[in-house]
Amino acid sequence: MKLYSWNVNGIRAVLNKGTFQKFLTDHQPDILCLQETKAKQEQVEFDLPGYEQYWNSADKAGYSGTAIFSKTKPMAIVYGFADDIAKKYKLAGDSYGDPSKEGRVISAEFDNFWVVTVYTPNSKGDLSRLDLRHKQWDPAFLEHVQELEKTKPVLFCGDLNVAHSEIDLANPAANVGKHGFTNEEREGFDTFETAGFVDTFRSIHPDEKDAYSWWTHWANARVRNIGWRIDYWLASKSIADKVTGASIHPDVLGSDHCPVSIELNV
Numbered sequence: 234m235k236l237y238s239w240n241v242n243g244i245r246a247v248l249n250k251g252t253f254q255k256f257l258t259d260h261q262p263d264i265l266c267l268q269e270t271k272a273k274q275e276q277v278e279f280d281l282p283g284y285e286q287y288w289n290s291a292d293k294a295g296y297s298g299t300a301i302f303s304k305t306k307p308m309a310i311v312y313g314f315a316d317d318i319a320k321k322y323k324l325a326g327d328s329y330g331d332p333s334k335e336g337r338v339i340s341a342e343f344d345n346f347w348v349v350t351v352y353t354p355n356s357k358g359d360l361s362r363l364d365l366r367h368k369q370w371d372p373a374f375l376e377h378v379q380e381l382e383k384t385k386p387v388l389f390c391g392d393l394n395v396a397h398s399e400i401d402l403a404n405p406a407a408n409v410g411k412h413g414f415t416n417e418e419r420e421g422f423d424t425f426e427t428a429g430f431v432d433t434f435r436s437i438h439p440d441e442k443d444a445y446s447w448w449t450h451w452a453n454a455r456v457r458n459i460g461w462r463i464d465y466w467l468a469s470k471s472i473a474d475k476v477t478g479a480s481i482h483p484d485v486l487g488s489d490h491c492p493v494s495i496e497l498n499v
Contacts, residue, residue: 234497237262238350238390238464240447240490243271244300248279252487257281260482262494263304266350268392270298270336289313289336298336299350299391307341307348314338314377322373327365329357338374340381345499346472347381349389356394356412363417366394371421375428386472388497389430392447392464392490397422397432400442401462413463431473433466433495434481444481447490458483466495475499 237260244267247253257265265284272295274288284302289312291297301310313333314324324333332354340349354370356363378387395418399405408414426432438444445460454460468476478496485491 234263234499235261235494236264236266236348236388236390236466236497237492237494238266238268238466239485239492240268240352240392240464240488242269242488242490243295244277245272247487248277250487252485254279256485256487256492260485260492260494262302264341264348265302266339266348266390267300267302268298268350268352270300271295272298274300287339287341289339291336292334293330296335297352299339299352301339301341301348301350303341303348305343307343309342311340311342311381312338314373315380318373318376318380321376322369324369324373327362329362332365332370338377340377342381342385346385346469347378347387349378349381349387349391351389351391351393353392353394356415356418358412360412360415363412363415367417367421371424375424378430379428382469386469387430388466388468388472388495390464390466390493393422394463395419395422396461396463397435400440401445403443403445403459403461413461425467429470430467431470431476433468433473433476434462434479434493436473437476437479445483446481446493450489455483455489464490464493466493468495472497472499 446464448455
């Protein structure tokens with residue numbers, strides 16, 4: 234199976250550019266997880282034959298949002314977090330809004346595993362959302378996937394809005410302490426690994442440099458490959474050995490992010 238994740242930075246924009254259609258034709262994913270769709274399903278007019286569609290859109294128009302498109306119909310779909318998790322971590326919102334109403338998580342159950350896609354809140358340039366991210370969102374998301382893991386192995390993917398290690402961004406020294414590369418955000422990723430989730434790309438390509446999934450629009454960064462790896466597929470240890478390939482696709486255009494994928498043999 235080919236599983237893909239892509240922060241499209243607006244599904245309508247990539248459709249209008251024609252890049253989404255080309256991507257589907259070229260790559261033929263069995264399961265495709267999207268982040269930052271910035272639209273409700275009824276606002277998007279396109280034909281997707283052969284795929285089941287599941288959308289979790291933000292209450293706020295043109296903002297955030299996730300989707301899962303799958304050739305196999307899932308056994309179950311869960312939107313967001315369970316109420317008890319949201320209450321436990323007080324995900325009732327901040328000055329930017331309520332992160333539990335921003336369409337940030339979808340979980341799909343298949344025969345042998347769960348697939349979860351997530352669009353992690355950005356801590357913001359002034360770090361004004363770092364506390365929410367570090368103390369509330371990351372532990373809530375970890376508890377969510379651990380609850381799912383009690384029934385089946387979990388594969389979770391998406392824009393985690395953090396470069397985990399220095400190898401994961403082009404200019405680590407200049408970005409220490411800045412959003413996306415703070416100690417708190419990196420510790421959140423450490424906690425996933427401590428809990429037994431495997432960074433599939435780093436597991437297969439431990440020393441690969443210059444492997445990035447996001448580039449700023451400034452200073453021709455993408456052409457120069459001055460980027461960050463902030464999009465991931467993580468796998469429960471019990472299924473990680475079934476991941477036979479992990480790739481980043483910088484040739485796929487249309488967004489400031491590119492797709493990341495795994496090949497799964499189950």
